[in-house]
Each structure stands twice: as C-alpha cells, then as structure tokens.
Amino acid sequence: MVVLAASITSKSGKALVSRQFVDMSRIRIEGLLAAFPKLVGSGKQHTYVETENVRYVYQPIESLYLLLVTNKQSNILEDLDTLRLLSKIPEFSASLDEEGVCKYAFELIFAFDEVISLGHKENVTVAQVKQYCEMESHEERLHKLVLQSKINETKDIERGKMDKGGFSSLQSMGSMGSIGRMDSGFGISSGNTFGSGSGFGLSSDVDSFSSKSKGRPSSAVSAPSKGMGMQLGKSQRANQFLESLKAEGEVIVEDVRPSANPSRASAPPPTDPITLTTEEKLNVTLKRDGGVSNFDVQGTLSLQILNQDDGLIQVQVESGGNPEIKFKTHPNINKELFSNENILGSKDPNRPFPAGQSGDGLGLLKWRLQSKDESDVPLTINCWPSVSGNETYVSIEYEASSMFDLQNVVISVPLPALREAPNVKQIDGEWRYDSRNSILEWSILIIDDSNRSGSMEFVVPPADSSAFFPISVRFSATSTFSGMKVASILPLKGGAAPKFSQRTQLVTESYQVV
The missing domain is CATH 3.30.450.60 (Beta-Lactamase)
Structure with missing residues (x-):
C-alpha cells in the first residue's frame, strides 16, 4: 500500500x-x-x-x-x-x-x-x-531525582557551615577582596597566621598550564554509575523510587561507569588530621589508524588540614624521577627546599598551612607531562567496521598497558540512528544501548593482568565507517604517571608527627579515538 x-x-x-x-x-x-x-x-x-x-x-x-x-x-x-x-x-x-x-x-x-x-x-x-x-523514561526521572538529591545535600552542608559561624566570617572577608587574590597567598587561617601578601591563599590557579574540568553532556542513566549509586544510597526518596520501578517490573542494574570526576563523587570527607590527595587528569586523542594526536597529563598534590594546630608542618614527597615531568610549586612554597630535598614547606617556617580548606584542598604542587609516544598510552582502541550485504559488522578491541590496573572502564561507541538496539554477537564485559543518544556503551569493571586485551563484535544496518567515531573512553586508576607519593610529615614544632592519609588517583578528563 x-x-x-x-x-x-x-x-x-x-x-x-x-x-x-x-x-x-x-x-x-x-x-x-x-x-x-x-x-x-x-x-x-x-x-x-x-x-x-x-x-x-x-x-x-x-x-x-x-x-x-x-x-x-x-x-x-x-x-x-x-x-x-x-x-x-x-x-x-x-x-x-x-x-x-x-x-x-x-x-x-x-x-x-x-x-x-x-x-x-x-x-x-x-x-x-x-x-x-x-520520549519519557524512568532513566530521565531517575536522573532528575539524583540531581535534586545532590542539591539538597549541598544545601544541608551550607546550612551546617552557617550554624558553626564559619560561613559568615568567610563571606565578610570575601567582601574585602581578600579571597582568591594571588597576592594573598594560599588561604584563610585564624589568629595571627593570616596576613596580606604573606599568608596562603585559596586560589590555586597560579600556573599557566592549569585547566578546569570540562563538563560532558549528560547521557541516559538507565544503569546508574557507581559514584551515582553511592549518592542514591544517601537519599531515601531515591531508594523508594528504585523500589517502585522494581515493583513495576523494571530491571535496575548497577553500572560500572565512573562519574566525570570520580574523586568528587565518591571520596568521603577527610577524617584524619591531615589528608594529601594526588590526582592526575588525562587528556588523550588517539588516531583511529594508529598514533597519538594529543597526550597530556596534568597532576596536582593537595593538602587538607582539619585543625590549625597541625598546620606547622613540612611534607616529604617522593616521585618516580621521570625527567619529562615538569613540576611547579605554589609561589609561597620554598622552591629551593623542594628542588634539593623534595620537601614541600612554606617560605616562612613560622607561618602554618591553613586549616579547614574545603573542596579539593590547598594546592601545593602541580606538574605536567606531554608525549607523542604511543607506549605511554594506558589504553588503545581498535575499531574495524565492515559492510557485508545489508549489515555492517563492527569489531572493536582494546589493549591495556601493564603500567596501570584500570577501573570502571566505559568505551562509548556512537552508532547511526537505530530503532532497536544493535545485535551484539560477542563481548568481553557488559554492554548497554543508550537509545536517546544512539551510543553503545561497553563496560569493563576492572582491567588487570587477567584481561589486558578484550573484544566486542556487533551488527547494525549498513553505515559508513565514520559513523562509529569519535569513540570516547572513561576510566580511573589508583596509580599515576608521576609516581608521586607522600613519604612522611615533618612537624616543625617538635613532638610526634600528626597522623596523615593520602589518596592517589588517575582519571580521564577527555579520552577519544577520532
């Protein structure tokens, strides 16, 4: 007809x-x-x-x-x-x-x-x-519910700060223009430890190569990410919503995808007197036929102190000794002491590091690594589309370097617009199809010595090979390129060194095959 x-x-x-x-x-x-x-x-x-x-x-x-x-x-x-x-x-x-x-x-x-x-x-x-x-789905409603839960938690945190009286003093000092100025140092402390031009300021964006996290467009969340799942656990309303979906016959699957910034999504607030966080953000662009277009690692070492009494310290660090990594200290750090002894301390040893830093803490050290060597790439992706009759067979394989064990790996492959999910013939791991954005997501919980390589094969209607690019990749790791770690805390006022903990992670900021 x-x-x-x-x-x-x-x-x-x-x-x-x-x-x-x-x-x-x-x-x-x-x-x-x-x-x-x-x-x-x-x-x-x-x-x-x-x-x-x-x-x-x-x-x-x-x-x-x-x-x-x-x-x-x-x-x-x-x-x-x-x-x-x-x-x-x-x-x-x-x-x-x-x-x-x-x-x-x-x-x-x-x-x-x-x-x-x-x-x-x-x-x-x-x-x-x-x-x-x-075009309504429980994924969209779930995403909105999670977003509202985060907003409510943020309001509760801010309300708690106001109850303690700390927020009002911070706000009044900010009105005088003392917050965020590079000439005011690392941050805000109490008593006689703060002075314009000689203290430690909140701003850590003091070097030319610092970059801010680039946001990604939201995708469908039929399988909530692990970090998001932890947020859901904090919300009774979210749990009730999930239970109602299960009662209606919906299958709720725990996803393994990391959030855009796993450290902020899943890291609990510090409980030790001193916490040092080493984070490296990875920006990589690989060519589909092999080779590296861009490889850039930007790392930071941040300090958080709970009590001002523990602020008179120095930090002894160790790194992997890679000569290609360029380190840069905060302007108020003693550069000569760091160059000669790998110790991070204030230029004025009588002035303590500030306590009560929120967010990522106080940035002490930054570094950068750039390379064109494909052997530095922790994960390579090969995609082979081929048309046969009225179908396109797509074979994808990954190969991981032995440098790192990768966690929460998600390989996102764009597809031509489909009415139905692709026919996945074989896969090492799990998959889901985001029909709204026409993206096939291949998830591997962990890549270690047992599965340094893996493959997936699926079939779709005839399509040009360029329709499957760019391929985006997300993962995290507990090791870094710099090998930066904290060896010890050196107290300047004598006595035993305060207890400290350190966190180390490598996360992808942008990782694509084009």
Missing part, C-alpha cells in the same frame, strides 16, 4: 491536521482534501470512496473525520488496518473537537509519522507510538 496523506478534517471539509507522506505538491494535496466532503454522502455505511486516481479511506470520529488518501492500487485491507491504528491516536488530544485537535496538532502529526513512513505502514503498536512520542 501507499498512503499519500493522512488528515483529520471537520465535516464541513476543513483540514485541521494533515500530513503528506510522498513527494506531491501542496496544491495537489489541498485539492484532494477539499474534494473529500463533496464525495461523502450522508447515510452511507461504507468507509471508503474512490475517484479516478485515488481512494479515500475514512472513519467518523464524533464530529470529525479521520482520513487516509491512498492510490487505487493499495490493498484495502491494509488501508483499513492502518486506519484502525490511527483511530486510536487522537486519544492524545484532550477533546475531539476542532479546538482540541488544533491545540495538539504537532503531537498528532508526530504520531502519524510513527505509524506511516514514506507512505508505508510501520509495524508498531499504539503503546509504542505513545512511548516514541512522549
């Missing part, structure tokens, strides 16, 4: 909503629709009428007509089946009168498009049409 057009018209002949499905002129379509009221006689029981060139198949709906215009060669039984399916579509409209139909004209046209494509009926049900038109 070939449907030329579909329309909802009034009995006076006015076309309220119309959609053409073949290449015909607008004047021709309008002429066919205008001729329909003259051909329909009163009291007739049949639901079609033919002219010399076309057939009108129609059904009365209260004071309106639902009308299909087809060619005369079209199968009348298929026409009636299509008409029967379309007759259930107007339930999207609040009322079946001219005002209601015109108000929901776009929704009705979209529904027509889901039922009929290029003049031919699609194999869909009413429930599928409603789902495609509404």
Whole structure:
C-alpha cells in the first residue's frame, strides 16, 4: 500500500491536521482534501470512496473525520488496518473537537509519522507510538531525582557551615577582596597566621598550564554509575523510587561507569588530621589508524588540614624521577627546599598551612607531562567496521598497558540512528544501548593482568565507517604517571608527627579515538 496523506478534517471539509507522506505538491494535496466532503454522502455505511486516481479511506470520529488518501492500487485491507491504528491516536488530544485537535496538532502529526513512513505502514503498536512520542523514561526521572538529591545535600552542608559561624566570617572577608587574590597567598587561617601578601591563599590557579574540568553532556542513566549509586544510597526518596520501578517490573542494574570526576563523587570527607590527595587528569586523542594526536597529563598534590594546630608542618614527597615531568610549586612554597630535598614547606617556617580548606584542598604542587609516544598510552582502541550485504559488522578491541590496573572502564561507541538496539554477537564485559543518544556503551569493571586485551563484535544496518567515531573512553586508576607519593610529615614544632592519609588517583578528563 501507499498512503499519500493522512488528515483529520471537520465535516464541513476543513483540514485541521494533515500530513503528506510522498513527494506531491501542496496544491495537489489541498485539492484532494477539499474534494473529500463533496464525495461523502450522508447515510452511507461504507468507509471508503474512490475517484479516478485515488481512494479515500475514512472513519467518523464524533464530529470529525479521520482520513487516509491512498492510490487505487493499495490493498484495502491494509488501508483499513492502518486506519484502525490511527483511530486510536487522537486519544492524545484532550477533546475531539476542532479546538482540541488544533491545540495538539504537532503531537498528532508526530504520531502519524510513527505509524506511516514514506507512505508505508510501520509495524508498531499504539503503546509504542505513545512511548516514541512522549520520549519519557524512568532513566530521565531517575536522573532528575539524583540531581535534586545532590542539591539538597549541598544545601544541608551550607546550612551546617552557617550554624558553626564559619560561613559568615568567610563571606565578610570575601567582601574585602581578600579571597582568591594571588597576592594573598594560599588561604584563610585564624589568629595571627593570616596576613596580606604573606599568608596562603585559596586560589590555586597560579600556573599557566592549569585547566578546569570540562563538563560532558549528560547521557541516559538507565544503569546508574557507581559514584551515582553511592549518592542514591544517601537519599531515601531515591531508594523508594528504585523500589517502585522494581515493583513495576523494571530491571535496575548497577553500572560500572565512573562519574566525570570520580574523586568528587565518591571520596568521603577527610577524617584524619591531615589528608594529601594526588590526582592526575588525562587528556588523550588517539588516531583511529594508529598514533597519538594529543597526550597530556596534568597532576596536582593537595593538602587538607582539619585543625590549625597541625598546620606547622613540612611534607616529604617522593616521585618516580621521570625527567619529562615538569613540576611547579605554589609561589609561597620554598622552591629551593623542594628542588634539593623534595620537601614541600612554606617560605616562612613560622607561618602554618591553613586549616579547614574545603573542596579539593590547598594546592601545593602541580606538574605536567606531554608525549607523542604511543607506549605511554594506558589504553588503545581498535575499531574495524565492515559492510557485508545489508549489515555492517563492527569489531572493536582494546589493549591495556601493564603500567596501570584500570577501573570502571566505559568505551562509548556512537552508532547511526537505530530503532532497536544493535545485535551484539560477542563481548568481553557488559554492554548497554543508550537509545536517546544512539551510543553503545561497553563496560569493563576492572582491567588487570587477567584481561589486558578484550573484544566486542556487533551488527547494525549498513553505515559508513565514520559513523562509529569519535569513540570516547572513561576510566580511573589508583596509580599515576608521576609516581608521586607522600613519604612522611615533618612537624616543625617538635613532638610526634600528626597522623596523615593520602589518596592517589588517575582519571580521564577527555579520552577519544577520532
């Protein structure tokens, strides 16, 4: 069958909503629709009428007509089946009168498009049409619920700070312009330890190569990430929502994807007197045919102190001794002491490090590594699309370096627009299909010596090889390129060294195969 057009018209002949499905002129379509009221006689029981060139198949709906215009060669039984399916579509409209139909004209046209494509009926049900038109899912609702939970937690934290009286003093000092100035040093401390131009400031963006995390567009979250799952555990409302989804038959799967910044998503607040965090952010662009376009590692060593009494310290560090890594200390750190003895201490040994730093803490040291050597890349991806008949076979394999054990690995492969999920023939790990963004996500919980290489194969309709790029990769690791670690804490006021903990992680900021 070939449907030329579909329309909802009034009995006076006015076309309220119309959609053409073949290449015909607008004047021709309008002429066919205008001729329909003259051909329909009163009291007739049949639901079609033919002219010399076309057939009108129609059904009365209260004071309106639902009308299909087809060619005369079209199968009348298929026409009636299509008409029967379309007759259930107007339930999207609040009322079946001219005002209601015109108000929901776009929704009705979209529904027509889901039922009929290029003049031919699609194999869909009413429930599928409603789902495609509404584009609502529990993933979106879950994402909004998680986002609201984070906002509420942030408000609770800020309210707690105000109750302690710390927030008001910080705000008043910020109004005097002393916060964030590079000439005011590392941060804000109490008593006689803070002085303009000689203390430690909050700002750590003091070197030319520092970069801020680039946000990623949100993707569907039918399988919440591990970091997000921990956030869900803190929200009773989120748990209730998940339980209701399970009761409705939804399958809730724990995902292994890291968040955009796993350290902020999952790291608990410090409990030890002193916490030192080593973090390296990885920006890599690989060529699909081999080679490295960009390889950039930016690292930081940050300090958090709970009590001001522990601020008079120096930090003894050790690094891997890679000569290609360029280190840069904060302006108020004694550079000569660091160069000669690998000790991070204030230029003025009588001035303590500030306590109570929020967020990532106080940046003491930064470094950078750039390379064009493919052996430095921790994970390489090879993608091999090949067209065979009416299908495209795509083989993807990964190879991981023995330098790191990678955690929460997610390889995101863009696909051409599909109505159904791709046919995954073989995979080492797990997969999910993000239908909203048309992305196939390949997840591996951990890559270590037992699985340094792996592969996946899937089949999709014919597509150009460029449709599967760029491939994006996310992962984390507990080792770094610099090998930076804290050896000890040296107290300057004598006595035993305060207890300290250190966190080390490597995260991807941007990692692509183009």
